Structures are given as structure tokens and as C-alpha cells.
Amino acid sequence: MSAARRSLALHGGLIALLFALQFVLPDYHHGNLARIMVLASYAVGYNILFGYTGLLSLGHALFFAAGMYGMGLTIQHLGFTPAPALVAGLVTGIVVSAGLALLALRTSGVAFMIVTLMFAQAGYLTILYFGEYTRGDEGFVIQQAERVLWGIDLSDPTNRYFAALILFAICLMTCLHLVQRPFGKTLVAVRENEERVRMLGYDTFAHKLGAMIVSGTISAAAGAVYGLLFGYVGASFASVQYSIFPLLWVLLGGAGTVLGPFIGTLFMFYLIDFSSGITTAYMLIAGVALVVLTLFAPQGLTGELRRRLWRWLP
Amino acid sequence: MTENSSTRTTTSRRGAIRTLAGAAAGAATMPLWARYTHAQSAEPIRIGFQVHRTGIGAAYGRWYDRTTQAAVKLINEGGGINGRPVEIVAEDDGTDPKRGAEVVEKFANQHGCDIGFGTLFSHVVIGSAPRAGELKLPYFVVSEGHHVASGMLNRYTLQPGITDVKSQVQAMAPYVTQNLGKKVTMVFPDFAFGHDHRDFFTEAVKREGGEVLAHIAIPPAETSFTKYFPKIPRETEVLYHVMVGPAVLTFVKELGEFFGPQRPEMFGFIDSLEAVAMDSPGLEYLDGTYFWEGMPRHVQADQSDHDKFYRDAVGVDDRGASVSDPTDISTYAHMFGCWETLHVVKEAMETAGYAGPGDRAALVEAVEAMTDMPHSRAHPQGAKVFNGKTHQVFGHQYISRVEDGRLVKVHTTSIEDTYYPDEVDYTTRAL
């Protein structure tokens, strides 16, 4: 089997497995997995910019929140139904990521980190500043009646799970498709040596711009879907913490791997959930686990897998 | 540390349950349950306690935990609920709405809790409530937010143990305008909680014939405040302040440094100094200023037996500090809500003949049917009236004046002062 086939089988297999799990998982884990798939989609988006293009952003919460608020505010104040509201979230994501990209891509390295961080902070404060519409940090509820998409009630656990799975499948396959095409290969080349890629005649700025818009839009999609599925829109999702999370998930799972974001999100979610069942000092366990992981799995979980077993892993 | 010890009991109790469920021997082998005679009723009532153990709410969470443990101990000593013991299943929500919603799912789907309970911070309540509603898990919040009564939540979310900010704020306006001055400047945090203060107080002051000269909204997570104070107009007669978060002491101190010897009258919400000692360095200037208190922190001359009983049970001394550590100040103006809510739950479960999760809807209806709650051991803060339509309780508010570092009660509002027209009727929504 060729590498491309094998990877298609693997990723398709993951989606099939997630589909099958729906029928066997107990309620609690069923709900968790729905959450994890949406968050993993966010991490997939982050990974395109960070893992494949080599640009470390500290401002992705801005995109996640752009999607979430683009969706939520149009439902809340303009009376949109979920489908157009999701589109509104996506469009907001595209606009915000393109806008930020045009400014931030003038920089690279640490300056890029700070520029993205600062704009995300400004975005967070803007949500608070317009508290009249956004209800600031408290946020607002999207009522159950407003969460019916084409007659499907998204607050129902099964529907929610499928919606999350569809989002995740789209994001995962987009990412897989992207990295196997010349566009994605060029991004990796930019990550490895931007100067050389430019010398070869590629427009590296256009490639980075494309990567950032795709990354931001996927993040926004995740944000919009998260708000819709769980019925809440709040400013805490725009805070720095939510910019650090996808970085952490991706690094844990393995930067620059298609599966890594999912593995990292899953791992971190259950690390917190499991350790908080054992002790109230769960952050201690989580902290030690992170330190140990960096010591013994330097390229993240999937990265280790690729290094030791499956060298073909995309 | 107290926090650890209380945790240990929770965990070991949880472990004990697992053993219990697994062992065929059943209830009789366990001394703790031995006093509950009926075999099938030995199964405890499980209350999922959503607690802010970490994050910015941790100082409150610790005291919410202690108050809850004390109330449960009392209820269990009195025979539990419907003859069944009460068990608290505590989960940390990190004072984060996302984790809060996950914790609610955990209560309903993993721990098999009968109800969820105890959330304070509004954003966590609003983030969690939709899930509680979908899971049909009665969710008793102790938050003082206006979210429940505003109608944005759902049939399963109730606030029967503490009044909301709208009530509190509007009940203060007559006293402030009549006794302190009519020209008010407000300083508050620039998020929803602060905006509620801004909107409801401004409106109430207008009704009383006063006026608010300026609104000064402080950005969240700010650590230095002096630079904003010059925005306070010179002709201000009363400075109204409320602040939350770890920087509250800095805020109040810098306010004092700013005014120096020429301060206007000051009226604050005790939130600005909750869990902070009144004799902290730099607070001397507060003598002669006024505070709203949900429940007087310092023992008053007319202390009721109920307050005394409650204080002893939770382990709080005359100045509102832990009896074991006088530097550990309680969140006395808020935490009574946990105690009272648990007693409301007990009463409602007994009225509804609550037997298990199948009776959750009946439990909600039983709470909705409640009205008068007399001043008693179950309600040590004072008498209350519950509004079943808005799922919100109303009660007396207290105003204290600082005298030699003591908070001395100078005014008690009537319950009627806290009323406002209903904004929602949850009873018309599906159960």
C-alpha cells in the first residue's frame, strides 16, 4: 500500500471508529468525546499554521471567539437560525484571520507571537467593552429552541455527537488533503527554510497567508460549532488561556502530524478529568505529566509513533 | 489544611460508596449508614457540588465548601433527607464555564447525582446551566447573579438560597440617597456583574431623586487602580464601589491613598473586601464608610440564636474569621447561601417524596411551590420569600458602618425593598 493510501485508511479508520463508538460509549464519555472532537478540530486548525508552516501564534483564541461570537451574536440579536449563523461565524473567522494575517505576517518568530497575542487580547477586551451586546465575561445562553438545525435538535446527545463528528471529519480530511498537495508541501518547506523556498521562486507570503486563513477559519468553525452544540457563548473562550490550549494539545499530540491534534486533545482532556477524580491537586498531576512527556516523548505522542513505528505518518 | 481534610473525607466517602455498591453485604456492614434503618433507603442522596477550588473563585470556593460540609453534617445528624443520608460529590470547575459544563455532565452521567449545586461565579453558572437543563438535572446555584431571574436560563436552574444583585442594589438606593448624598459616582468592574450594578443602581438612584455623576468601569484583571480615580468628579458626594477578584485589597487601599484626608462619603459592596481582614494595613481610612452586607460578618449586638448556631457549626469566630486561624477571613456575606440552599433542597425533597432521579421534575415543582421561608436555623441570614415563577428568592439586606474596624449594622431593608416585577415565568416551560 502506498503511503497516501495507508494514511487515508488510517484517518478514515479513525473516523469510522469514532462513528462506531457512538453506539457503545456510556453517556458521560459519549458527551466528552463530542466535546473533544470539536476542540480537536480547533487544534487541527492551529496545527496547520504552527505544525506545518512553523508560525507559532499566541492569538488563536481570537479566531475561535470570532466564530463563536459571529454565530452567537447573529442568533441573539439578528434572529438568525443556526445555518446562516454558522455561515456568519465562518465569514467572521475568514475576515478576522485575513485581517490579522496581513498585519502579523509582516513579522516572524517571536515578534509574530507577540503581535498575535496583542491582537487577541484586544479582541478579548473588545468583547468586554461591548458588554451591552455580548454580556461581557458572563456571556449568554443560546436557547434550546434556537439550536434546531434543519429540524435537528442539536442539544440532543446523539445529534450533538454526529454534528461534532461531521465537523471533525471535515477538518481532519481538509488537513490531510492539504498536506499531501503541493500547497501543503510548500508550507512544510517554508517551515524548514523560508529563504530557500523564496529563492526557488515561490511566493512564500501568499502561502503563509493562505495557511493562516485556513487555520483561522477552521478555528472559527470549531468555535461556532462549540457555541451552538453546548449552548453558551462567553468571553473566557477569547482569553489567552484558550490560545495556549491548542498549542499545548498540538505539542503533546505531535506538531506537524495530522492525527496529533486529536491525540493531544484527547490525552489532555482525560488527564485532567481522570486526575481530578483522584485528587483535588489534579493540576499537580497534570503538570508532572507534561514535564515527563516532554522528557520522554520529545516529538509528542504521534511524533513518537512516527519516529518508532510508522514512518509514513503524515 | 482544612481544605485537604475536607477533601479527604469526600474522597474516602466516595470510595466507600463504590465498595458499598460492589459488595453484596450492602448497607449493614457500614457503620456510617447503620443508623439509617430501611435497607433500600440506605442509598445516599448524592449532591453534586460544583466548587471553585482553583481559578479566581478559589477564595470563595473554600468557604462555600466549609459551609456546605457543615450543613450536610447537620442534615445527616438530623436523619438526612427522607431518612437517607446526604453525600456531597465535589468537583472542581476551575472557575471556568467550559469546565463547569463538563462537571455538570459528570454529575448527571458519571456520578449519578440527584442534583447539582453550589456554583457562585455567574459565567460558570451561565455556561453550565444549559447542560443542566438538557440533562434535566435540578441545578441549585448560589451565585447572586441576576441570570436566573432575568429568564435567560431554564426550568431546572434555581436560586433559592441567596438574593440576586438586582434586588441587593436597588434596595440600597433609598438609604444611600437619604443618608449619604444624592450625587453618586460609581466604580465597578467592567464586566457583566459590574454592569448589573451600574444599570440597576443608576435606575434606582434616579427614582429616589438622586443622580449618578460618573460611571468608572475598571478593566478585568487590573492590578493598579490609582490612574483611574481622577475620573471621579470633584463634586461627588458619595462614592459607590464594588470590586471582585484577587486585587480587591489593592483597589480599596489605593482609593484611600487617592483621597487622602478629603474623602467623600463612601458606600461599597462588601465584595470589595470579601475574604479580606478589615484591619489589613492601609484600610484605617474606611472608618465611617458604609457597606452592603449579605449577612453581617461581625457579630452584632442583636445577634440572633440562628446566626450563633450557624457561625458555630461552620467554625467562624466573632469577626468572621476561621476559628482555627484568625487570619483566614470567611466570605460571610455570601456563603450562607450554600447552607440555606441545602435546607431548601431538604424541605423540597421531603415535600415531593423524592425517591430518585425519576422524581427530579417533582423536586423542581416542589421548590417552585415554596413561598415563605421564616428566619430559622435553616435560614440564619433572615426570613425570605421565594418566587416560584422566577426561581429567585428575596430577602433582607444589611447596611453596616465601619466603626473602629468593626462592621456595625445600621440598617436592615425590608423584603419588599428587594422586589421588582417578574421578568420570566419558568413554570410555563416544559419540564
Add this chain to the structure above:
Amino acid sequence: MDFGPYILLASLEGAVTAAVLALTAVGLSLVFGVMRVVNIAHGEFFMLGAVIAWWVAQSMGGHPAVGFAAALVIAPLAVAAIAVAADMTILKRLDYDPERTIVATIGLLYIIQQVTLMTYGPDARPVEAPFDTRLAIPWIERGEGGWQLYWPWGLGTTSYKLAVIGAAGAVLIGVWLLMSRTRIGLVMRATQMDRDMALAFAIPVEKVYALVFGLGAGLAALGAVLIVPIQQAHYLMGADPLLLSFIVVIIGGLGSLPGTVLAAVFIGLSDGIISVFFSPTLAKILATLLVGMVLVFRPQGLFGSRAA
């Protein structure tokens, strides 16, 4: 308040912020510059400094100045020791790989926060200032009888705040002397410029790294001890100093000590002065965007000479 006095007050407040920020940021700048790693736990070292200061001040008793003086010595040393231990047990074994260091220091952040929460608790606790007199500041104004002096309402500062500015200045001069005039400073600068060359010249790079990491954390802790009588020690207080000092280091131009200090002054003052003209949250938004735009148009920082 009138415009003039307001600007003066906002500048004074900004200067206090800038002073503490400069210490913290110079610490981060050393670590970032010499070791090329982003230490996410830097803010936690700051927090530890404040918490240890509370502990020391609490256990000393007597006049507040005694406890504070002891804290000024003990807290930075203790924090530096913790940092050196973290460097030798964790960072060294990661080979100072930038990405792995980020994850490891996030882990370290969780550990430090949780341990502090379990031992010190969730409360914000004050440390009493060694001296703290309110100083009213006069202002001149042209009245009917010509220029006259008056004391505007609310215009004042405290003796302690002025002392913080002075102390931070003195420490910064000390750091500058250390870096430019001593052998150890020379070794650090050599390691910063070219690690391999430094190794070739038999500089014990690992020891230098441990020293730099300890020094950086110690400076953050020192900044915290200075601020803790104004603000309080709290287990979550590290987030702001981390972000701000990170920003300051980049704005100042990576590896430039004077640049870092100037950037701290720039950030501290702009935060204060912008707040004069706009409502508080809007001022924060504008100050944040200003920093972002500065980097968009000068990616190497205000005072950096090469691309970062």
C-alpha cells in the same frame, strides 16, 4: 481633576509599574537572550517571590521593615535556587529545545501554582510596607494673583512607591554592571552570542545556563517583593507579569538590556497616560493595539538592530 495634575499622577503610577516590570523583564530577557528558550513559568517565579516574601515577613514579626528587609534577601535567593533546580533537572535534559521547553514550563507552571494553592491558599495576602506615607503633590496654576501653588484633590503618591522606583533603578544599574564589567557577565554575553564558540573556548555552558536561569528568576522574585506591599501576594498573580515582560522583551529588541528597560518604561507609561484620555477598558484596548502595531512596523523591536 485638571489635565496637568492627572497626567502627572498617571505618569507616577506608570513609573511604578514600569520599575517592577523592568526588573521582571530583564530577568526574562536574560533567559530568552542567553538560553533562547521561552520560559512560560517566569510569571510563577514572580508569584513565588511575593508569596515567600509574605511568609518571611509574617514569621519575622517586629517592625514591618525588619520582615521586609529579610524578604528582600531571602525571597530572590530561594526562588533562584528553585529555578536552578528546575533547570538542572528538566531544561538541561530537554537540551533547551524551544518547543519542548514551552510544554515543560507550562507543566512547571501548573506544579508551582498547585503547590502554592495547597500550602499558601487562595487568599490575597498583604505585606506591610516598611514605610508608607502619603505625599500630597502641589501643582501651580495661574490664578487672579499670578502663579500660585495649590494641592489638587487626589494628587499624591506614597513614599513607598517612590522608593520602589529608586530601588528598581539601583538594581538595574547593578545588573548592567554585572553584565558589562565582570568576568561572569562576559561569559554570559559570550554564550549568548555563540554557544558553540563558547563551548570551544571551554566555557562551562551548562553552568552558565543554570546561573542565567537562576538570575532571571531571582530578578522576577525581587520585582515581586518590591510590589507586594502595594499589591498582594496571590497564587494567580503571575499571569500579567509573564505576558507584560514577554512583550517588553520583544518590543525592546531581543537581547538588548537598555532596550528592555526603555520598553518597560514605554509600556508602563503608555498604559498610564492613555488611560487619561479614554475610558479605562478602551484605554487598555488601545494600549494593546499600540504594542501590536509597533511590532508590525518594527518587527525587530524599538531598539533591536537585527530581525528577531
